[in-house]
Amino acid sequence: MTMRAVAITKPGGPDVLAVVERPSPEPSRGEVRVRVRATAINRADLLQRMGAYPAPADSPPDIPGLEIAGEVDAVGPGVERLKLGDRVFGLVGGGGYAEQVVSHERALAKIPDGLPFEQAAAVPEAFITAHDAMVAQGQLAGGDTLLVHAVGSGVGTAAVQLGKALGCFVVGTARTPDKLERAKPLGLHAGVVADANKFADGVRAHAPDGATVVLELVGGGYVDEDLRCTRPLGRIVLVGLLAGARHEIDLALVLRKRLRILGTVLRARPLEEKIAAMRAFEAQVVPLLARGLVAPVVDTVMDLDQAGAAHARMASNAGFGKIVLRC
Numbered sequence: 001m002t003m004r005a006v007a008i009t010k011p012g013g014p015d016v017l018a019v020v021e022r023p024s025p026e027p028s029r030g031e032v033r034v035r036v037r038a039t040a041i042n043r044a045d046l047l048q049r050m051g052a053y054p055a056p057a058d059s060p061p062d063i064p065g066l067e068i069a070g071e072v073d074a075v076g077p078g079v080e081r082l083k084l085g086d087r088v089f090g091l092v093g094g095g096g097y098a099e100q101v102v103s104h105e106r107a108l109a110k111i112p113d114g115l116p117f118e119q120a121a122a123v124p125e126a127f128i129t130a131h132d133a134m135v136a137q138g139q140l141a142g143g144d145t146l147l148v149h150a151v152g153s154g155v156g157t158a159a160v161q162l163g164k165a166l167g168c169f170v171v172g173t174a175r176t177p178d179k180l181e182r183a184k185p186l187g188l189h190a191g192v193v194a195d196a197n198k199f200a201d202g203v204r205a206h207a208p209d210g211a212t213v214v215l216e217l218v219g220g221g222y223v224d225e226d227l228r229c230t231r232p233l234g235r236i237v238l239v240g241l242l243a244g245a246r247h248e249i250d251l252a253l254v255l256r257k258r259l260r261i262l263g264t265v266l267r268a269r270p271l272e273e274k275i276a277a278m279r280a281f282e283a284q285v286v287p288l289l290a291r292g293l294v295a296p297v298v299d300t301v302m303d304l305d306q307a308g309a310a311h312a313r314m315a316s317n318a319g320f321g322k323i324v325l326r327c
């Protein structure tokens with residue numbers, strides 16, 4: 001049996017992505033095969049396409065794709081939780097831009113009834129990343145002030161909703177006012193336009209005591225500003241480096257305010273840690289999705305053979321929410 005997939009034919013721009021035929025993967029012990037109905041684009045896929053972010057050893061080296069939604073279509077030995085036909089979504093180490101992918105059954109969760117595949121595929125990376133970073137690592141709790149950067153990003157749109165659902169005061173930044181306006185119905189209480197990487201004064205105008213937790217999706221010069229608008233004992237959780245990996249920061253502020261700066265990645269974690277993040281998501285976020293208290297924000301849905309155009313859209317920074325590929 002074969003399946004269609006999108007392969008990186010050589011390192012380069014969006015035009016190096018091409019639809020290819022590949023053998024269907026077979027599930028090993030504890031794994032299921034998913035007939036993928038939709039996947040979604042991530043910044044890591046763009047880096048992988050450019051040759052700057054190799055896939056982990058247990059994933060196809062040339063098929064990108066970190067998240068999927070679909071139905072179980074084959075079950076390996078020893079599988080206990082899932083059965084043929086179950087509608088599931090979750091994270092994979094790679095290979096998501098394909099009609100079929102195998103995953104450990106415990107790295108998947110059941111999709112709430114009524115959530116279509118094209119919406120469900122927009123959930124795992126955005127919501128698991130935001131939830132794990134803010135709650136598991138940043139210890140965000142109700143009543144806290146949460147600062148979310150790039151509120152129009154996939155992760156940002158999830159973070160704003162989770163912050164509101166937890167009962168936080170949510171402040172956010174974007175480089176354009178229109179994205180701040182679009183984030184208000186998601187639960188953004190106050191928006192600040194980040195102008196030339198400056199936002200600390202604007203955040204303090206809305207939250208004079210400063211942020212308890214910062215979801216730092218931008219990195220670079222943003223971190224120095226974070227230090228200026230984070231309250232004592234606050235946590236800055238570094239998730240993305242869109243503005244760069246190097247910048248001078250004022251360490252005296254870290255000391256004086258007794259701040260914590262935490263770094264996190266999902267893809268490189270061992271399976272057990274990914275499963276732990278998935279279980280926390282299943283227990284704490286899936287019920288919110290099922291009740292409609294949070295929902296994926298989908299910017300665009302495209303077909304598998306439009307993967308190049310989907311990458312170009314993400315790189316343009318024009319989007320709001322997730323870019324989804326039908327498989």
Ligand SMILES: NC(=O)c1ccc[n+]([C@@H]2O[C@H](COP(=O)([O-])OP(=O)(O)OC[C@H]3O[C@@H](n4cnc5c(N)ncnc54)[C@H](OP(=O)(O)O)[C@@H]3O)[C@@H](O)[C@H]2O)c1
Nearest residue numbers: 043150153154155174175239240241242243264265266317
């Ligand atoms: N650590 C992990 O495990 C993990 C998992 C998922 C994602 N991430 C990271 O999280 C970040 C967000 O991912 P995503 O998929 O949600 O992104 P996305 O949907 O592609 O959105 C990114 C947004 O960031 C803003 N932006 C881009 N470059 C910027 C810059 N130089 N300065 C300030 N803002 C900039 C843009 O919004 P504006 O137009 O408003 O500026 C853009 O729309 C990325 O860095 C990604 O790599 C990390």
